[in-house]
Amino acid sequence: MNRLFLLLVSLSISLLADPKQQLFNLYQQGNYLQTCNFGLKNFSSYTNDEAYVSLYAFSCLKADLVDRLAAPIMTLNQTKEARANTAYFSVIVMQKKLLMQALYDNKPIKDLTFPTSSYLLSKVFDLYLKNPQLTQFIKEYQDPSDSRMRYKLYAAESNGRKSIAIDEYYDKILTHHHVY
Amino acid sequence: MENSLFSKPRDLFLDIVNPKDYVQIDSVSHIYQSLKSSVQKPLKMILLFGKPGTGKSMLLHKLHHDLSKNQKVLMFDIPIVDEYDFLRVLAQRIFGHAPREEMTLTRFLEIAEAVSYSEVPIVLLDEAQLYSASLMEKIRLISDARAIKFVITLHKTDKEDVIAKEHFQTRIWESIELQNATAEELKVYIQKKLLKSNCFDVANMFNDKNMKLIASLTKGNYRETNKLLFSLFSLYYWYEENNPTLIKYNALKSKWIEMAAIHTGLIRA
Amino acid sequence: MLDIRNLERRWIKYKIKSYAPHIVSAIIVTIMVVLLPFIWSDSKENRSIPETTSLISSTPKATPTAKVLNEESSTVLEPSMDFVQSFQPSTPITQTVATVPQKIEKTSLTEIAPIPTLETVSSKGSGSFALNRNGSKLDIENIERRFKETSNPSLGLFIARYYYDHGNYNEAYNFSLKTNTLNSKMDESWIIFAKSLFKLGKIEQAKKTLQVYISESNSESARSLLESIERGDIK
Numbered sequence: 306m307n308r309l310f311l312l313l314v315s316l317s318i319s320l321l322a323d324p325k326q327q328l329f330n331l332y333q334q335g336n337y338l339q340t341c342n343f344g345l346k347n348f349s350s351y352t353n354d355e356a357y358v359s360l361y362a363f364s365c366l367k368a369d370l371v372d373r374l375a376a377p378i379m380t381l382n383q384t385k386e387a388r389a390n391t392a393y394f395s396v397i398v399m400q401k402k403l404l405m406q407a408l409y410d411n412k413p414i415k416d417l418t419f420p421t422s423s424y425l426l427s428k429v430f431d432l433y434l435k436n437p438q439l440t441q442f443i444k445e446y447q448d449p450s451d452s453r454m455r456y457k458l459y460a461a462e463s464n465g466r467k468s469i470a471i472d473e474y475y476d477k478i479l480t481h482h483h484v485y
Numbered sequence: 486m487e488n489s490l491f492s493k494p495r496d497l498f499l500d501i502v503n504p505k506d507y508v509q510i511d512s513v514s515h516i517y518q519s520l521k522s523s524v525q526k527p528l529k530m531i532l533l534f535g536k537p538g539t540g541k542s543m544l545l546h547k548l549h550h551d552l553s554k555n556q557k558v559l560m561f562d563i564p565i566v567d568e569y570d571f572l573r574v575l576a577q578r579i580f581g582h583a584p585r586e587e588m589t590l591t592r593f594l595e596i597a598e599a600v601s602y603s604e605v606p607i608v609l610l611d612e613a614q615l616y617s618a619s620l621m622e623k624i625r626l627i628s629d630a631r632a633i634k635f636v637i638t639l640h641k642t643d644k645e646d647v648i649a650k651e652h653f654q655t656r657i658w659e660s661i662e663l664q665n666a667t668a669e670e671l672k673v674y675i676q677k678k679l680l681k682s683n684c685f686d687v688a689n690m691f692n693d694k695n696m697k698l699i700a701s702l703t704k705g706n707y708r709e710t711n712k713l714l715f716s717l718f719s720l721y722y723w724y725e726e727n728n729p730t731l732i733k734y735n736a737l738k739s740k741w742i743e744m745a746a747i748h749t750g751l752i753r754a
Numbered sequence: 755m756l757d758i759r760n761l762e763r764r765w766i767k768y769k770i771k772s773y774a775p776h777i778v779s780a781i782i783v784t785i786m787v788v789l790l791p792f793i794w795s796d797s798k799e800n801r802s803i804p805e806t807t808s809l810i811s812s813t814p815k816a817t818p819t820a821k822v823l824n825e826e827s828s829t830v831l832e833p834s835m836d837f838v839q840s841f842q843p844s845t846p847i848t849q850t851v852a853t854v855p856q857k858i859e860k861t862s863l864t865e866i867a868p869i870p871t872l873e874t875v876s877s878k879g880s881g882s883f884a885l886n887r888n889g890s891k892l893d894i895e896n897i898e899r900r901f902k903e904t905s906n907p908s909l910g911l912f913i914a915r916y917y918y919d920h921g922n923y924n925e926a927y928n929f930s931l932k933t934n935t936l937n938s939k940m941d942e943s944w945i946i947f948a949k950s951l952f953k954l955g956k957i958e959q960a961k962k963t964l965q966v967y968i969s970e971s972n973s974e975s976a977r978s979l980l981e982s983i984e985r986g987d988i989k
Contacts, residue, residue: 329841356840386834393831420829443522457519463511470515478660719756744761754768
């Protein structure tokens, strides 16, 4: 009984929480897609709140909604951390756009040098640079640091938009299908 | 009733597998693309697993439909559980060999080696959880001999039992799990199915509240959704005949969705 | 064949069954609200480790943490999640009003700063109070380490007091909270806890905490602190 009541009270408090707190709660629960959508809804009220904008950006990143990073990239600038994160986001967006050109338009990107990151799209981008597999529609790569991980990269439409798909295989089992 | 608005939608949701009725859901079609590409590789087995009603049979049928235009693909949608019958049918349909004598594995492999196609034939086995462990062993040996490539579907829990054994794992090129649809995907599935058959009025009756209820009842399972909507439109058909004033065309009635769910067993009441 | 009448009957039964728990819980909540003061003092004794840590530490470890670096190139960009600190003062607040007894995981609060999947640019945790650490920097870290190992509430209180005196109300809050969970009868720890809340701008929460603590312990110092807050004597 005690516990039920306490649960109800704390739930009602979290519901009354402000949008910033709600954003954080959603993120903590791992509902990244929901967090990203929620963050977008309230974005205009929090443009100057770099913590809010940063958390929104990371949630969209985790939900594979790379295109949503555009607004945070423009907004974040005040602190060293914000600027570092902006550079990180920019690299990922750039890599996605280059991969789109490569996969849809056969634009060669082999001889360019780029900064990189630990984000999956960046990892696969680097693998693509080393081995574009131009004759394969579905490009396959072994993870150099983990022999049990494999990736597939291919062009894929989603909701009528031209997108990129990256499939993660662990021990040959498809574990995650990302669409960017 | 001849001109019922609901008889066509009802029949659309009959739970039968027909590749012509395939509805493209983005994430599934990405998997399908990947599967279609993988099947051309020099592999032994691909495993497609998932809970019942997640679309494994549909995907397998579609694969059969698409590949058989260009290469030798055989589909076993209903398992032949007798081992010798299975081998005999396999030999007959793949190699055109119809012996009178009993077909053993050794004999089968001899025939396979003798025939030796330039492209290894593909065999699609649906509901492989119904095959005995001993027959699965034979299938494994056939794939080892590179006589046939197998694409196998299994219910999820069975995967963990049968194929989990080490000697199977090493034969599996890829293992893909199909899952229930997300709420968004379910909406797309229902809308596309209705619109493909020009059932615009009925498609417009589905609002967000209705979709939320349907998704929560069926948990995104395609089979459960088919059964639920078949029952729902049967209900609408009945009310249209017997009490048409009750029908509102701007949205579905939650009450009737729930009644359909009671009928199909999604709600226990 | 559909038996519509039967289905309609079963539907009515289903609806009644599904509304019943809501009605019952509404009645229970009303009773609980009435009995609140008594229940609160009851549950305080059974309080376990606050959920702050479990909420933060239960962040799903989705993708493997990237290992620091890429031998080949120095141009690997790593993100930083230090900004999450600015969300933290709010989360603990909900917990002081009501503790949700869900999964409890012990995690040191000083590990909260980077959310697990990402590497921080500077991995030494929050830099905001680095300026305050002079010669005592090493000492306090040492004590924190000992506190982590031994869970000695006296050490916790010492650390909370240290941080409060040095203006780090966040850490003062964290350590006094930890101390209170280890030993809920340390008056000074509760005082520092409430004062930290106050300094962090969470005045209502500070007052509520003190009220609850006073009702349990009758602490004079807590009472006078509450009065000072209410009078506006404290800045």
